[in-house]
Amino acid sequence: MIGSFRDNKRVRRLFIKTFGCKVNYSESVEFIGLAQSAGFNASELTGSRLPDDDTTAGAPVVIVNSCCVTAEAERKALQFVRRIRREYPRALILLTGCGARHEGIRRQYAEAGARPFAFFSQALDWLNGQADIHGGPEAATDQSSHGPAHGRARTFIKVQDGCTCRCSYCIIPDVRPYYSRRPDAIINEVRKRLDAGYRELVLTGVNIGHFGRAPWHADPRGETPSERWDVCRLIDAVLAELPVDARLRLSSIEPEDATAELLELYTRPGLCAHLHMPLQSGSEPVLQAMRRQYTAEQYARIVADFRRCCPDGALTTDILVGYPTESAGDFQATLDLCTELGFERVHGFPYSPRPGTPAALLNPLPRPEVIDRNRRLIEHTRALAAGRWQRFVGRQALVLVEECSATGWTGHGEAYQIVCGGPPGLDEQIGRLIPVRLEACDGAGFTGRLI
Ligand code: SF4
Structure with a gap:
């Protein structure tokens, strides 16, 4: 069953979950910007669950940017839709991406409770046309995010x-x-x-x-x-x-x-x-x-x-x-x-x-x-x-810091080497390029030391 905005008095948050290739990721990022400009509190969902605080404040909008290049990609996105429908029955689930543009495939998603849109612009138009869509001034976020x-x-x-x-x-x-x-x-x-x-x-x-x-x-x-x-x-x-x-x-x-x-x-x-x-x-x-x-x-x-x-x-x-x-x-x-x-x-x-x-x-x-x-x-x-x-062991790499945790940081070098290392606490370096000496390789990834 597909939900209606009219049932949801305080829709505050919009999450987008991306499956598939980098084209889908780039389109999701672009859509987040457009949705923010349209007054949504929009962000990317990197895990598979919605943050707790947002589920109590109002029914969230979850956009599933799907992929149908392999049966496996399709299965994962469909499984995600079913779980969100089960765990967050009030969520509004919209489907975009390749899966939404193929008749046979999009039917399965519609049956699982997602409303399909061939293009993001159509999804946004539809969202904008719904009553009670924004939860108040706090719903809008700064573009700098x-x-x-x-x-x-x-x-x-x-x-x-x-x-x-x-x-x-x-x-x-x-x-x-x-x-x-x-x-x-x-x-x-x-x-x-x-x-x-x-x-x-x-x-x-x-x-x-x-x-x-x-x-x-x-x-x-x-x-x-x-x-x-x-x-x-x-x-x-x-x-x-x-x-x-x-x-x-x-x-x-x-x-x-x-x-x-x-x-x-x-x-x-x-x-x-x-x-x-x-x-x-x-x-x-x-x-x-x-x-x-x-x-x-x-x-x-x-x-x-x-x-x-x-x-x-x-x-x-x-x-x-x-x-x-x-x-x-x-x-x-x-x-x-x-x-x-x-x-x-x-x-x-x-x-x-x-x-x-x-x-x-x-x-x-x-x-x-x-x-x-x-x-x-x-x-x-x-x-x-x-x-x-x-x-590459013993050589230098310029690593893009992508994640920081209590134990250290991880990122990729210019040759797409996966590198991790310490110390922790480099959060402000996320998104920066840092020079690192690659000290050891376990086959799949490197440990590195900041130079
Ligand atoms: S048809 Fe499909 S697999 Fe072949 S080049 Fe185009 S996108 Fe790639």
């Missing part, structure tokens, strides 16, 4: 949305609009985030290599850029905005967009020494069946070029395990390519069919086999990564 001390230490800037690649297993081209954000809007956003104190900016998009290729997002002034833009020019323009104590990271680049020009940008100061480039499979026939736009051999060449441009860089990837046509030999080819290329981190995803995609028409492999292959991939690549990370 958008700064790093109050949220995530790094900030995500969306540069484009959507994708036209139509990989055989992916539903994303059907559920997201396709556009590039205007360069001037992105640069303004970069300046604002730097002014707000952020020191690590991440350019995100569903496929950021399509920036400038996808049509420009509608501009209220009706203007479109007159010059030619692509992702390399955009990165160059953003790097030119950075002060010396800030840095830029790219969320992900598809292999076909990792051109020589793009890799050359890794020689520039300010661009984090980290390339995330999805591989998906190390087998040529599987890559073809997936309709990926590169061969394993081309992928390996790009890796070699990246390492030449950025010898201290880290390479991370996504691999989709257990595609319906993946034989035992194909899977072995993936393990072998991982050994050859030596990724610093591999995200293995067990394949699950997404209704409406070409791959969903194929007979899937037995589920236990898919799960087992994924487990073997993770074990194999963890061991390889542990060896790769050792070369």
